[in-house]
Amino acid sequence: MRYLVRKLGFYLSALWIAITLNFIIPRLMPGNPADTLFASFQGRMSPQQLVALKASLGFTSGNVAQQYVTYLWNIAHLNLGLSYSHFPVPVSTVIADDLPWTLLLVGLSVVISAVLGTLLGIIAAWTHGSKFDSLLPPILLFLLSFPAFWISLFFVYIFGLNLHWFPTAHAYAIDQNISLNWTFIGSVLYHAFLPASVVVIITLGGWVLGMRNNMISTLAEDFITMAQAKGLSEKRVMLMYAARNAILPQVTSFALTLAFIVSGQVLVESVFSYPGVGYDLVQAATLNDYPLLQGLLLIIVVAVLIANFVTDLIYVRLDPRVRQEA
Amino acid sequence: MPALLEVDDLVVDYLTPTGRVRAVDHVSFSIEPGEIIGLAGESGCGKSTTAHAILRILRPPAQISGGRVLFKGRDLVQMDERQLREYRWNHISIVFQSAMNSLNPVLSVGDQFVDMIRAHVHSSKSDARERAMNLLQLVGIDRTRIRSFPHELSGGMRQRVVIAMALALQPEIVVMDEPTTALDVVVQREILQQIEELQQEFKFAVLFITHDLSLLVEFSDRIGVMYAGELVEFAPASRLFREPKHPYTVGLMNSFPPLAGERLTIQGIGGAPPNLANPPSGCRFHPRCSHCTPSNPALYALQTRVKPELQLVGENHTVACHLYGDGRER
Amino acid sequence: MALTHPNTETAIATPLPAIQATGVSRLRRFITFLLENRKAGLGLAIILFFVLVGLVGPFLVPYDPSQIGVGPPLQGPSSQHWLGTTQLGQDLFSQLVVGTRHSLMVGLLVGLLSTLIAIVIGMTAGYLGGLLDDILMLFTNVFLILPFFPLAIVAASYAQAFNIKGLTVIVIVLTLTGWAWAARIKRSQTLSLRSKDFVQAAKVSGEPWPRIILFEIMPNMSALVAASFIFATIFAVLGEAGLEFIGLGDINAVTWGTILYWAQNNQALLLHAWYWFIPPGLCIGVFAVGLTLVQYAIDEIANPRLKAQRIPKLRGARTRNASPTASATQVEGSTDAGIA
Ligand SMILES: Nc1ncnc2c1ncn2[C@@H]1O[C@H](COP(=O)(O)OP(=O)(O)OP(=O)(O)O)[C@@H](O)[C@H]1O
Ligand code: SF4
Numbered sequence: 001m002r003y004l005v006r007k008l009g010f011y012l013s014a015l016w017i018a019i020t021l022n023f024i025i026p027r028l029m030p031g032n033p034a035d036t037l038f039a040s041f042q043g044r045m046s047p048q049q050l051v052a053l054k055a056s057l058g059f060t061s062g063n064v065a066q067q068y069v070t071y072l073w074n075i076a077h078l079n080l081g082l083s084y085s086h087f088p089v090p091v092s093t094v095i096a097d098d099l100p101w102t103l104l105l106v107g108l109s110v111v112i113s114a115v116l117g118t119l120l121g122i123i124a125a126w127t128h129g130s131k132f133d134s135l136l137p138p139i140l141l142f143l144l145s146f147p148a149f150w151i152s153l154f155f156v157y158i159f160g161l162n163l164h165w166f167p168t169a170h171a172y173a174i175d176q177n178i179s180l181n182w183t184f185i186g187s188v189l190y191h192a193f194l195p196a197s198v199v200v201i202i203t204l205g206g207w208v209l210g211m212r213n214n215m216i217s218t219l220a221e222d223f224i225t226m227a228q229a230k231g232l233s234e235k236r237v238m239l240m241y242a243a244r245n246a247i248l249p250q251v252t253s254f255a256l257t258l259a260f261i262v263s264g265q266v267l268v269e270s271v272f273s274y275p276g277v278g279y280d281l282v283q284a285a286t287l288n289d290y291p292l293l294q295g296l297l298l299i300i301v302v303a304v305l306i307a308n309f310v311t312d313l314i315y316v317r318l319d320p321r322v323r324q325e326a
Numbered sequence: 327m328p329a330l331l332e333v334d335d336l337v338v339d340y341l342t343p344t345g346r347v348r349a350v351d352h353v354s355f356s357i358e359p360g361e362i363i364g365l366a367g368e369s370g371c372g373k374s375t376t377a378h379a380i381l382r383i384l385r386p387p388a389q390i391s392g393g394r395v396l397f398k399g400r401d402l403v404q405m406d407e408r409q410l411r412e413y414r415w416n417h418i419s420i421v422f423q424s425a426m427n428s429l430n431p432v433l434s435v436g437d438q439f440v441d442m443i444r445a446h447v448h449s450s451k452s453d454a455r456e457r458a459m460n461l462l463q464l465v466g467i468d469r470t471r472i473r474s475f476p477h478e479l480s481g482g483m484r485q486r487v488v489i490a491m492a493l494a495l496q497p498e499i500v501v502m503d504e505p506t507t508a509l510d511v512v513v514q515r516e517i518l519q520q521i522e523e524l525q526q527e528f529k530f531a532v533l534f535i536t537h538d539l540s541l542l543v544e545f546s547d548r549i550g551v552m553y554a555g556e557l558v559e560f561a562p563a564s565r566l567f568r569e570p571k572h573p574y575t576v577g578l579m580n581s582f583p584p585l586a587g588e589r590l591t592i593q594g595i596g597g598a599p600p601n602l603a604n605p606p607s608g609c610r611f612h613p614r615c616s617h618c619t620p621s622n623p624a625l626y627a628l629q630t631r632v633k634p635e636l637q638l639v640g641e642n643h644t645v646a647c648h649l650y651g652d653g654r655e656r
Numbered sequence: 657m658a659l660t661h662p663n664t665e666t667a668i669a670t671p672l673p674a675i676q677a678t679g680v681s682r683l684r685r686f687i688t689f690l691l692e693n694r695k696a697g698l699g700l701a702i703i704l705f706f707v708l709v710g711l712v713g714p715f716l717v718p719y720d721p722s723q724i725g726v727g728p729p730l731q732g733p734s735s736q737h738w739l740g741t742t743q744l745g746q747d748l749f750s751q752l753v754v755g756t757r758h759s760l761m762v763g764l765l766v767g768l769l770s771t772l773i774a775i776v777i778g779m780t781a782g783y784l785g786g787l788l789d790d791i792l793m794l795f796t797n798v799f800l801i802l803p804f805f806p807l808a809i810v811a812a813s814y815a816q817a818f819n820i821k822g823l824t825v826i827v828i829v830l831t832l833t834g835w836a837w838a839a840r841i842k843r844s845q846t847l848s849l850r851s852k853d854f855v856q857a858a859k860v861s862g863e864p865w866p867r868i869i870l871f872e873i874m875p876n877m878s879a880l881v882a883a884s885f886i887f888a889t890i891f892a893v894l895g896e897a898g899l900e901f902i903g904l905g906d907i908n909a910v911t912w913g914t915i916l917y918w919a920q921n922n923q924a925l926l927l928h929a930w931y932w933f934i935p936p937g938l939c940i941g942v943f944a945v946g947l948t949l950v951q952y953a954i955d956e957i958a959n960p961r962l963k964a965q966r967i968p969k970l971r972g973a974r975t976r977n978a979s980p981t982a983s984a985t986q987v988e989g990s991t992d993a994g995i996a
């Protein structure tokens with residue numbers, strides 16, 4: 001248990017730091033932040049809206065310490081304020097509507113990318129020195145170097161606007177209602193195909209190269225030679241002895257990759273007008289919808305931290321050395 | 327009748343980017359059933375490479391460049407993957423230099439036994455586990471340890487597990503590559519004793535590799551001494567102990583105190599073994615040999631230019647040294 | 657935001673053999689290696705090309721990049737306008753060349769700043785250890801785990817409301833979100849160097865710790881520092897493009913990112929103005945490829961095993977596969993993992 005408790009403690013402190021940053025950022029701005037900020041909204045907002053906005057950013061009555069406590073209190077009660085661009089819809093409602101789409105898209109692309117990438121990495125290491133092994137890394141590195149949003153633009157242009165193979169916006173066809181039937185699911189997958197492909201493309205390289213390199217290091221271990229000397233089949237040596245060990249560092253590095261995946265996802269959703277929290281984030285940023293921005297940031301951080309914790313649980317299952325400690 | 331294992335003119339090269347390193351250079355010896363053969367030599371002289379070649383588990387850049395390894399008359403060097411898989415562990419098994427690292431950290435001890443047993447014997451999982459537990463018991467480890475993971479065992483226990491694993495299929499030969507170097511002295515003794523007992527019970531042949539020659543003298547029937555990839559002396563243990571011929575063997579004999587008995591004066595060999603990518607001409611030992619001085623010009627020329635061949639100098643005793651040309655001492 | 661963490665983290669366990677010696681020769685050997693490595697050579701050539709374009713290009717461009725109406729609107733590539741025009745009739749080729757300068761400046765500046773922060777935090781934490789180490793690493797790990805881009809969006813959005821204009825916002829935001837990975841790597845490397853003889857010797861002789869870090873430890877980390885500088889620069893170039901693409905930062909500056917912003921805002925896709933959005937993306941990508949090539953070459957120095965070995969064929973030698981794994985990993989001829 002100790003391992004997981006320690007991890008949990010870390011995630012909670014990360015959450016606290018993120019929440020506090022959220023509180024501090026507007027106060028870091030030059031001059032008298034509150035006045036400057038709210039002055040820029042004068043005339044654009046009803047007084048009602050202005051009060052709601054102030055509250056959601058923690059600019060409530062009292063000194064900074066009191067404001068901070070009120071701010072924490074509101075967050076703890078998921079009271080994230082009212083969205084300014086969707087006024088008077090609460091921020092939590094906007095997020096609740098859109099979060100499932102993001103989770104779907106991220107989940108889909110992460111699973112595909114992880115499975116495919118790990119397999120390709122194993123094959124590359126298995127055939128270390130072959131054409132496949134020497135061509136794959138440079139191709140992946142090449143793909144990795146392009147911004148996700150630009151690849152999205154490219155895909156929209158080629159596969160959407162020119163070839164008309166895939167839709168270029170939305171999560172499902174307009175004539176569909178959200179329901180659980182095959183036509184709807186088909187429509188959802190059809191719409192998710194291009195954006196998910198982009199996320200897979202930008203994350204695949206990490207999985208492949210990581211797995212390949214770990215495998216190559218693992219293959220030099222004595223227990224591999226021993227497995228071979230035991231007369232085990234090559235497949236068994238590669239999978240149960242080499243890959244099974246090489247995958248462990250992959251699981252830990254997934255935590256770091258996650259921040260990158262989410263970051264890429266934001267702009268991909270924006271280009272594909274995919275109704276997820278990334279799309280909302282960009283909208284909120286351009287419309288200066290600070291309450292929504294704050295709420296979205298918070299929810300994204302929480303989601304990333306939860307995903308990290310799940311990863312830790314998986315790691316504990318996979319590594320007996322940690323399992324004992326955990 | 328052919329020997330159980332005959333290593334015939336074996337050559338192994340490491341093909342490094344900077345050139346060829348000949349780690350085993352035309353080595354020949356044989357092992358009879360139930361015999362304990364010792365192989366000694368300083369670090370880097372090619373002992374492990376020889377052992378790995380015998381099991382055909384060398385990795386690139388290593389390559390068997392010549393010679394034969396005959397097991398009951400069949401040449402392993404010519405075997406294909408299928409034949410090799412059958413031969414490995416069934417007939418010959420190995421205990422690695424670093425037992426610490428020879429177990430898969432993410433599989434339980436039991437799984438690693440079952441893995442190996444089921445690769446060779448048609449048996450159910452539970453039968454294989456039962457068999458594994460008996461083997462653990464044989465080396466003095468509690469049967470319940472079958473569920474343990476390698477990190478839960480002490481160094482000595484791990485080495486015992488590996489030895490039990492090596493004996494699992496009752497192979498004719500067990501190669502032991504410095505099976506005790508990583509352990510502390512007390513555990514070392516216990517394990518050696520255990521190996522001896524097991525050997526007496528099951529009568530498998532052993533190729534025992536170490537750089538501690540004195541250990542071999544107590545333990546083995548015949549001993550080979552390697553230097554810079556070559557076999558320089560081969561003799562029955564008692565004979566080698568009484569009258570080592572090769573100056574390198576003599577030096578080696580004096581380098582380590584015997585495991586039992588009083589301390590001898592430690593008189594090591596000066597200098598370091600040569601770089602195998604570019605070995606010395608003539609006798610490879612000549613730069614370090616105290617018998618090699620220009621004061622005897624004829625011999626000196628021979629030592630520095632002509633490679634000495636293995637010669638019979640007594641009963642079953644061969645030496646590669648110009649001091650012993652044609653069986654007579656010069 | 658296409659980035660992977662390079663493999664340096666696993667590689668640092670073994671300090672770089674090529675640059676282990678003491679003295680300035682280390683650095684020289686490291687540079688020599690980079691120049692001899694095919695991958696690194698190509699990468700350096702790409703980087704050099706863009707740096708040259710950024711330095712002298714703006715003086716040579718045919719038009720003022722912001723000038724409206726230097727050509728007909730939305731015209732495809734022609735001899736007049738090599739990369740066509742925007743719908744306001746601005747010359748896209750001039751924009752791309754001038755944009756190179758700004759994008760590179762931001763990228764390199766952020767790379768430099770976040771490497772500096774990483775060095776200070778990573779080395780201090782690693783060298784001094786104790787409670788300070790714990791606190792600094794907690795912060796580093798938090799920064800690593802937090803999704804930096806949403807964070808950057810929020811920060812940049814505030815900055816915009818406060819009329820903090822220009823590329824400054826982008827530089828500050830990206831620096832603050834981009835230093836953590838490198839800091840962690842530097843800490844672990846410092847930790848392993850701390851116990852080395854020459855550091856201990858300096859300590860015993862009473863050298864103050866900032867001096868030890870600067871003159872004893874730093875020189876041994878040149879490859880690592882170079883790798884993380886490159887990593888931070890890639891991060892910055894891609895991050896800058898992303899932020900500018902959604903209109904954060906200064907939309908009136910001419911950069912690769914803002915060209916894409918205006919393209920997207922003016923429906924370049926729907927208007928089939930491919931010449932508007934394809935070239936800037938290619939520039940970003942190719943520049944990042946150049947950086948990545950150099951970085952992976954550095955990784956290879958650090959961890960030579962990753963490189964497929966070249967085995968010289970010996971005439972007359974009977975070559976046999978030594979084992980199943982061996983046959984799987986057998987190397988055929990020249991198989992440099994680099995771009996052939
Ligand atoms: N991967 C390799 N590449 C190049 N040369 C190698 C490689 N592995 C081993 N060698 C060379 O082969 C020679 C023999 O190595 P080997 O491991 O067989 O020695 P050893 O006698 O077992 O030594 P030790 O007592 O240290 O285990 C060494 O001198 C070494 O230089
Ligand atoms: S041949 Fe000469 S140099 Fe070589 S071991 Fe014998 S005496 Fe020494």
Ligand SMILES: [Mg+2]
Pocket residue numbers: 373374375423503
């Ligand atoms: Mg050895």
